[in-house]
Amino acid sequence: MSGDHQTKHATTWVGRSIRRVEDRALVHGEGCFTADLPADLHVRFVRSPVASGRLKHVTIPDTARGLVAADLTRIGRIKPMLHRPDYVAVEQPILADGVIRFVGEPIAAIIASSPAEAEDHVEATFYDIDETDPVVDVLAALAPGAPRVHDWTKHNILVEGRVDTPGFDAMFASAARIVEVDITSRRQHALPLEPRGAHADFDRRTGRITLTCSTQSPHVMRTAIAELLQLPEADLRVIAPDVGGGFGQKMMLPPEYVLIVHVARMTKRSVAWIEDRRENLIASFHARDMRVKLKAAFSADAKLIAIDADMASNVGAYSGFPITCGVEALMGMAELPGPYDVQQYRCVSRGVATNTCPMAPYRGVSRPVITFTMERMMDTAAAKFGIDPIDIRRRNLIDKFPYKSATGLTFDDATYREVMEIAVRELPLSQLRERQSEMRKHGRYLGIGFSTFSERTGYGTPAFAARGMESTPGYENVEIAMDPSGNVTARIGAFPHGQGLKTTLSQIIADEVGVSPEKINIIAGDTDQTPYGWGSFASRSLVISGGACLVGARKLKAKLVRIAAHLMKVAPEDVTLEPGFAKARSTNQSIPIPELARTAYHKAHLLYGVADAGLVEQGFYDPPGTFSNACHVAVVEVDIETGGVKVERFMVVEDAGRLINPMIVDGQIHGGVAQGIANALLEEIIYDERGNILTATLADFLPPTMSEVPRFELHHIETYSDATITEAKGIGEGGAIGAPAAVVNAISDALSPFGVAFYELPVTPQRIRAALRKAGKANS
Amino acid sequence: MKPAPFHYHAPVTVEEAVTQLARYGGDAKVLAGGQSLVPVMAFRLARPGQIVDINGIEELDYARVTDGRLHIGALARHARFHDPVEPGPLGQLLSTVVQSIAHLPIRMRGTFCGSLAHADASSEWCATAATLDAEMVLVHQTGRRVVTAADYFKGFLMTDRADDELLVEARIPLLPAGTRFGFEEFSRRAGDYALTLCLAVIRVEGGKVTEARVGVGGAEPFPRRIKEAEATLVGRAFDHAACRRAAEFAAKAVDPMNDTQADPEYRRDLVLAMVRRALEKCLA
Structure with a gap:
């Protein structure tokens, strides 16, 4: 199957690791970020030091200018909707309005001529809060009688999904063996290199406001902010300049951005808020504070026959726009079975409010957790059956396509078994096992951990609609134009912020229209200049915006062919577009593409009745979605005396369909795996029982350095499924999805002689030592 | 993460510096490498009203052996110890220990004596001073005193240094040949x-x-x-x-x-x- 596809297109630019067009400016320090814009006024926020309470009053110093909730009565509240009977729609005020719900919640905004001066006034602002008992832990929030984060609700459950396939009970009862795992995923933070920031400027001439901000979704910001401020959407322009990473955190609407636009409107001046690292850690958005209890039923031959899951996601104090607080819980429920063939499935998955920072999707959303759950379960089951971890996966991975999952998802052509077999061969595993047993004789503990998973990517509106989202993302539009000189401009609704999308899209367009990538300009991140789109998240942009570019480029190509055929007096079928020119096969005539372009604009009379003047087309794409897949292997050495873990090797065998630019694909995997290793070993947002955050600086919240991340060994296979028109699958999240499971499987493998295994993230040295002590191996 | 307002002083002699410290007492902080002070000021965990920047006191930039001791001046940066500052075991020891201090940009700026003055519990140099019974030379407006490490470290981020004293030098006895x-x-x-x-x-x-x-x-x-x-x-x-x-x-x-x-x-x-x-x- 892949053979035909490989020869179907005579590809020129697609498939080549050309350099990223984005990088020159960035590496020369010529990028332009939100913080680079000068502003007349600067805002700093007074943030709550307590997690729960009644805000009685706020006194801003006489010498300062500021806003509190009472000043914002005409501004709406953020109220994202899911149309599900189990969804409780809570509202978030722009500034805390009488009730405090998490540490870091903004309670006043100070406006001053410099950030330092604003901070002086923040310190001098007095407020009176009657502290009440917070609820911090997700299980505590579910307990009967728990304090309610929103007092009008019956309980803290804001969303609750259920699956129960017919026949589940009978199948579960027939199991030869039940394997139970109890998983804890501790709270994560995306930690973009650039924190959030917004700059708004009022144009006295037009009355319009331009909001420049660090976001993944400029159009979504425009719609949401205009609505909350009751502004005509046409009066608000949103620009996302260079953005230093988002990973999901920046696809959500920050209340702070709404306030900044309001201040610009109110003062008719330029105003900026640049978030600092501490604010970003405590009050931006967190992720993946989850518990999963899983019971897996197996037949006697280690075939998975049914799974029963109870999942709880701590969503924090509010529900974020546009994705809502249902994102982790509902994705986790829909995709838990992963790449395994199991048709009987029961699950209850709850999103639970607590007095903690609200959640956003973070690279992989809940899939790092559900992959961790299934992969830890598989290794645990393998041990119970006394078979090899590879063997149990061989018996259970999907290998017939299309595969319809227990939750109704269609898995397109992929290579779940093959990627694992390649990893086994390339390591090679047998040699590693020998080395492992040799090292154990000398008191050294090597572990090898596998993780096989699917990554649902590039899904359009139907997938989001299935969650009942009021604002249903999914499609992308592209406006593609060739100018009279023959250069191409594509205006896209997606918004790349580090992914190299401008490069890959230009490769896709180049092959269609016979123009090399350097003559193709991709415009993104400005609502005045681009068609409405959803931005970049969910491993969607290459697939969906790429698909829209392909659709638009094909239309443009068709028009160029039609014009060329007319000018050369041949049939359109006779014309091919080659790099730089159109050629008539029968007569061997050719016309350079710039000449065709010039004709389309300046000699339109020659095309009268054949084609409209100009070369402007639109591309639209809204696909059902596609699954890429991979096998990750971590090789770690655990120091049993210190609990230190050294990741010695990390292998990824990946199938992302057609690779448009293999170098960029590798980069996505590198970044994702680094975050996944961090999730497994280092990164953790810690709250105390009063809801105080203990990891508010980079001395306490620990992203990996280059020293903690090994060299990656990558292998690719390319399965060209027909689920996308480019035959490419998404790749943005897989690294982060698979790595935590591989690392912790490896740690558990290393420590198997002590009977120590881990079902939590992250596995810190302290936790390893505690487990070893408990296992009776107190000291070396 | 912007510091509270402060006044800045840049003395060029030790006398000037200790005069400022005497005048401002606990309201003053000494700025040398700034690798700890500046972040805590940015967080407003420290809010000194007066900063006494000693980087202009060139006479404090040394690490030299006199009378069987290594004398380390208040402006000797960590990076100075990358290569042994003396040929014996002590030079080797310091050159080994310094590799574990933070990252290169921090080692280029932070100072040995600054670490001792800040007295972080985990500081490599503080542990070195304690292990090797270093002596700390503290200067104030009317004199100087020498405190041994055992008396110098008092608690978490606490030392025997008084607010009006400047730590001008640390002295470490050389180690005899053959010391491991x-x-x-x-x-x-x-x-x-x-x-x-x-x-x-x-x-x-x-x-x-x-x-x-x-x-x-x-x-x-x-x-x-x-x-x-x-x-x-x-x-x-x-x-x-x-x-x-x-x-x-x-x-x-x-x-x-x-x-x-x-x-x-x-x-x-x-x-x-x-x-x-x-x-x-x-x-x-």
Whole structure:
């Protein structure tokens, strides 16, 4: 199957690791970020030091200018909707309005001529809060009688999904063996290199406001902010300049951005808020504070026959726009079975409010957790059956396509078994096992951990609609134009912020229209200049915006062919577009593409009745979605005396369909795996029982350095499924999805002689030592 | 993360500096490398009204041997120790220890004496000073005094230095030829403050340990020599069993701190491992 596809297109630019067009400016320090814009006024926020309470009053110093909730009565509240009977729609005020719900919640905004001066006034602002008992832990929030984060609700459950396939009970009862795992995923933070920031400027001439901000979704910001401020959407322009990473955190609407636009409107001046690292850690958005209890039923031959899951996601104090607080819980429920063939499935998955920072999707959303759950379960089951971890996966991975999952998802052509077999061969595993047993004789503990998973990517509106989202993302539009000189401009609704999308899209367009990538300009991140789109998240942009570019480029190509055929007096079928020119096969005539372009604009009379003047087309794409897949292997050495873990090797065998630019694909995997290793070993947002955050600086919240991340060994296979028109699958999240499971499987493998295994993230040295002590191996 | 307002002073002599310190007392902070002070000011955890920047006092930029001691001036940066500052075992020791201090940009700016003045529990230089019985020279407007490490470190981020005193110099006795040393630390990431570290310095003569220094940092509020561990070593043969026994004594002797990354039990585990490993490095 892949053979035909490989020869179907005579590809020129697609498939080549050309350099990223984005990088020159960035590496020369010529990028332009939100913080680079000068502003007349600067805002700093007074943030709550307590997690729960009644805000009685706020006194801003006489010498300062500021806003509190009472000043914002005409501004709406953020109220994202899911149309599900189990969804409780809570509202978030722009500034805390009488009730405090998490540490870091903004309670006043100070406006001053410099950030330092604003901070002086923040310190001098007095407020009176009657502290009440917070609820911090997700299980505590579910307990009967728990304090309610929103007092009008019956309980803290804001969303609750259920699956129960017919026949589940009978199948579960027939199991030869039940394997139970109890998983804890501790709270994560995306930690973009650039924190959030917004700059708004009022144009006295037009009355319009331009909001420049660090976001993944400029159009979504425009719609949401205009609505909350009751502004005509046409009066608000949103620009996302260079953005230093988002990973999901920046696809959500920050209340702070709404306030900044309001201040610009109110003062008719330029105003900026640049978030600092501490604010970003405590009050931006967190992720993946989850518990999963899983019971897996197996037949006697280690075939998975049914799974029963109870999942709880701590969503924090509010529900974020546009994705809502249902994102982790509902994705986790829909995709838990992963790449395994199991048709009987029961699950209850709850999103639970607590007095903690609200959640956003973070690279992989809940899939790092559900992959961790299934992969830890598989290794645990393998041990119970006394078979090899590879063997149990061989018996259970999907290998017939299309595969319809227990939750109704269609898995397109992929290579779940093959990627694992390649990893086994390339390591090679047998040699590693020998080395492992040799090292154990000398008191050294090597572990090898596998993780096989699917990554649902590039899904359009139907997938989001299935969650009942009021604002249903999914499609992308592209406006593609060739100018009279023959250069191409594509205006896209997606918004790349580090992914190299401008490069890959230009490769896709180049092959269609016979123009090399350097003559193709991709415009993104400005609502005045681009068609409405959803931005970049969910491993969607290459697939969906790429698909829209392909659709638009094909239309443009068709028009160029039609014009060329007319000018050369041949049939359109006779014309091919080659790099730089159109050629008539029968007569061997050719016309350079710039000449065709010039004709389309300046000699339109020659095309009268054949084609409209100009070369402007639109591309639209809204696909059902596609699954890429991979096998990750971590090789770690655990120091049993210190609990230190050294990741010695990390292998990824990946199938992302057609690779448009293999170098960029590798980069996505590198970044994702680094975050996944961090999730497994280092990164953790810690709250105390009063809801105080203990990891508010980079001395306490620990992203990996280059020293903690090994060299990656990558292998690719390319399965060209027909689920996308480019035959490419998404790749943005897989690294982060698979790595935590591989690392912790490896740690558990290393420590198997002590009977120590881990079902939590992250596995810190302290936790390893505690487990070893408990296992009776107190000291070396 | 912008500092509270402060006044800035840039003296060019020690006299000027201590005059400022005498005038402002506890409201003044000395700025040398700034690697700890500037971040805590940005967080407004420290809000000195007066900053006395000593970077212009050129006479304090030295590390030199006089009278059997290494004298380290207040402006000697960590990076100065990358290559041995003297040819004997002490130069080697300092050049080994400095590799564990933070990251290169920090080592280019931060100072040896600044570390001692800040007195972080996990500071490599503080542990070095404690282990090697360094002396700290403190100057005030009307005189100077010399304080030994055992009297200098007082508690978590607390030293014997008074508000009006400037730490102008640290002095470390040179180590006799043949002195062995071993340094080990455990941190979550490369360059992080250690959760626990150990510097061991051993002299062996005639098959027996004649001198043992076992300094532990990061485990307790301030670094110190662990006498119980040292006592088990001196006068006996130096082998793996001795290293293990001394480590066990050290682990029992410490009263470990508690924080999110390491509870007391875990820190005790680390003391055991770090002390044994540092000592074993002296076996070679």
